[in-house]
Amino acid sequence: MQDLGKEAEQCHSSKLFLGEDIGCWGYDLSSGTGWWSKEAQRLHGVASGTPLSLQFIKMLLGAEEWQKFVDIDEQLEQIDRFCIQYRVKQEGQERWLEATGERIDGEMLAGSVRDVTAAWNEQEQLRNRRLEFDLLNRYLERTANTVDLQEIVIDAQSTVRRIMDVLIFGIFVYSDGRFYRVIPDRVDEQDEAAAFSDEHPLAYRTVQTGKIVEVPIEEYPDLQVREYLLHTKARKIICFPIRGDGRTIAALSVAHSQNVGITPEQCEFLRTLCRYLSAQIKNAMLFEQVKKELKERTRAENDLNTIFDESIDFIATIGPENKFCRINAAFIKKLGYPKRILLSRPFFEFIDPLDREYAHYVLRQVRTCGAMRGFCHRYVCIDGQVIHLEINATLMRGEDSLVMIARDITNQKQIEARNLELERSFAMEKLKSEFFANLSHEFKTPINIILSSLQLLTMKLKRSGTGDWSEDYKKLCSYIEQNSYKLLRLTANLVDSTRIDNSHLALRLERCEIIPAVQESVASALPYAETKGITISFAASLQEGTSIDCDRDMVDRILLNLLSNAIKNTPEGGKIQVLVSASEKEIEVAVKDNGGGIPIELLPYIFERFCTTRLGGLVRRSDGGGLGLSICKALVEMHHGVISAENNPDGGATFRFTLSRSLHGGEPVGGVATLKQNLSRDNHLKRAQIELSDL
Incomplete structure (x- = not known):
């Protein structure tokens, strides 16, 4: 073993390794024993003096890293040198080591080991940066021509999840005073949760302040949302502002499960993504606005076309x-x-x-x-x-x-023209009525003076004696009186006709028995009929004492006018009948004669003013102003009745008029009284003289 260590140190000091932090090792393949220096032991985090064996290395590294050594062992028959990088854990931290070795004298391996953690981290950062760069490039390629905000959100979410453990992802837009989350049609189940609803307070704060907001899940303000996020194992929520045109237009929000928070590299990546999102969101919002305006314009054009066509x-x-x-x-x-x-x-x-x-x-x-x-x-x-x-x-x-x-407006113009013509006609009629009324009033004064003077003259003649000259005066006075009454009757008819047109003639109702009233009128006409040898008979088919509410003077005037017409149109020796009958609702009075009747062409117009002018060249058989029957018709209608005329089958004509029994008396109805309405009952014969003056 000492020889193995010396050879390893010689190899370390001679040509293979430099640096004080490099440990050396040796291993005998035949015996399965090895040696490593104190520095090598320190790098592996083991106590000094710990023997080196493959079994110890396997236990120290774990299965994943041990597999790297197994792979090298399988290649030793073909290679003389090798280099391997592997991870070890020391005091809870990972360390990357690099071991190199070569075969010496067949069964002997010797080499060195060094700490390459810093280099490994730099390479890892470079790899991550390359990955981020590739992700951003691919994201931009996918979304370069995309103006659909939902598709942009989907691609952004997919890109972010490639570099960090994101549980919930959302983009919130602030536009036209409205704050809302862009929810794609295709979303993950977690993103459908209410955790990132439109009321997301952190995202809203980010939009308002333009700053990054990060809080632990435990500090999230909404209790219900907080419980849901804890259930998803989320640890923190962070929101990034998305700025455009000098203001914050949106916020990117993620809920992640990383205990230590996001790394500076991840933070920078999200910042970069937000810069890209800024332009894309603005373009998408502008596209949506244009699309909305185009849709509204199309709808407006369609509406206008519909209005135009229909x-x-x-x-x-x-x-x-x-x-x-x-x-x-x-x-x-x-x-x-x-x-x-x-x-x-x-x-x-x-x-x-x-x-x-x-x-x-x-x-x-x-x-x-x-x-x-x-x-x-x-x-x-x-x-x-x-x-x-x-x-x-x-x-x-x-x-x-x-x-x-x-x-x-053709019809309107025609109506306006007709109305103008009617107004002109009305003005002419009014002018004519006023003319006749004024003319009639002008006639009254001299006629009344003539009559008054005549009455005085008659009284003096009666006192003066019975000489021949007085008879001549009496005859002349009679002519004067009769023609004065004619003028007075004509004048009264003109005045009353005008008052009827202007609705100034009113009823003065009183309770009267119908039979005596009719008999009195008949009696007034008898002297005039007898001068022509005409007889007048009276018949009543109703009970004595039958009374109605009527204007006595008007009824008397109606009957006298009809009797006057009958006498004028009945030849000498003729007969006139006055018939009175009653029903539940009305009283009927008929005046029947056996004269020449009414001309057929005149019959439809008999109750119109001046109807006799329709006879053309026919000679009038007696005097009359042509107003009497039209006034009779108006007076009858004021009594809610009707008047009619017909020719009798055996000759002559019959005039009928009715008086309604539904009228009720009481205080006299106000209005302008006619001249004859002002005459007293005692002067009834004088009234008859006026009405019958044209006989």
Whole structure:
């Protein structure tokens, strides 16, 4: 053994090794015994004097490192020299040793051993750097043309897990005030956990501060998340800021199980990855924004196209050449021209020639001011029809084209024209009514003076005697009186007709028995009928004492007017019947004569004003203003009744009117009273004289 040691030391000192930290060793293959120096023993972490044997080395190194020696032993027959690197544990730390040796005199091995831990670590760092470089290069190759944020996250996660033991990985983005985690469609089961939800406080703090945040799992603020992370054997969470455009736009967060935390090399790798992610996330977010805007624009264009095509309004765009660029279906259908013709000609050609100069002015205004609203053009359709369009026109931004939206207001224009004509007619009618009313009032004063003077003159004639001259005066006074009553009747009819039109004539209801009221009117007309040899009969088919609420003066006036017409149209010796009947809801009064009847062509208009003018050249058989029957109709309708006229089969005519029994009396209804309504009951005969004055 001493000889083996001397040979080994000679080999060590002569040519093989240099350096004080190098130990030497020798081994006899035939005997299986060996020797190693104190330095070699120190390097292996064994006590001085420990014998060297293969069995001891196997026990010292463990199975994985021992296999390296086994491999060398199998090659000793073919090689003279060898070099082997292996790990040993000393005081809980790993140390890399390098042993070299050569065969001496056949069965003798001798060599040296040295500590190469520093060199090994440097090589390991170089390998790791090369691995990181390769990983980053491959990551960039995979994601160079990727704008899908989810795919970027998936590749980043895969890359990080190649260099460190990551349990949970996540990237959180802060955009437009919104903080959220990018969750790929394809994720690991662990990443689906709520541990890295959108409420991740550490990632949010990183985004807000722009600094790396690292905490042990035991200090994580959320208890539920903390328990889950401990269950996954995670030790720490670290978040890296991802910066872009001078601000933090995202955060990369990992939960790892490394007891000592991440190494400086791993930290630098993650920093580098974050720099790459910065540009990629910005591009991806920009792509998403562009895609969203494009989607919204496409949807808006589709909506606009739908509105354009389906709108019932008329929509068109007009280009720089003053031609239609687009025109919707409703507009095409309305104008009637083929679409190719509408798009090939200046739009002025479809406007009414009278409006073309104004259309040129409008076009200049729109292109100068940007918009013009509420103007009207007349367009000429293919069938020659002229339509009125109300149009809003707006200049399209960045273009010399404009869009016009129009709607058909032809009917509105026609209605406006009709309304204008009606207003003019109404104004003329009002003017005419006011004229007649004023004229009637102007007539009343002199007529009343004539009548008053006539009454005084008559009284004096009665007192003056019975000479021949007085009979002549009486006759002349009678003529004057009768014609004054005619004028008074005509004037009253004009006034009342005007008041009816203006709704100024009102009922003055009172309770009265119908039979006595009718009999009184008949009695007033008898003297006038007898002068022509006409008899008037009265018949009632209702109970005595039947009463209704009505305007007594108006009913008297209606009946006297009908009796006047009957007397005028009945020949001498004729007959007139007045019939009164009743039903549950109304009272009916009929005046029947056996005269010549009503001309067929006049019958439909008998209750209209001045209806006798419809007879054309026929000679009027008696005097009358043509207002009496129209006033009768209005007075009957004020009593909620109806009036009618018909020719009798055996000759003559019958007039019927009804009075509703649903009216109720009480205080007189306010209104402007007619002249005859102001006459007293005692002056009933005078009223009859007025109504029958044209006989």
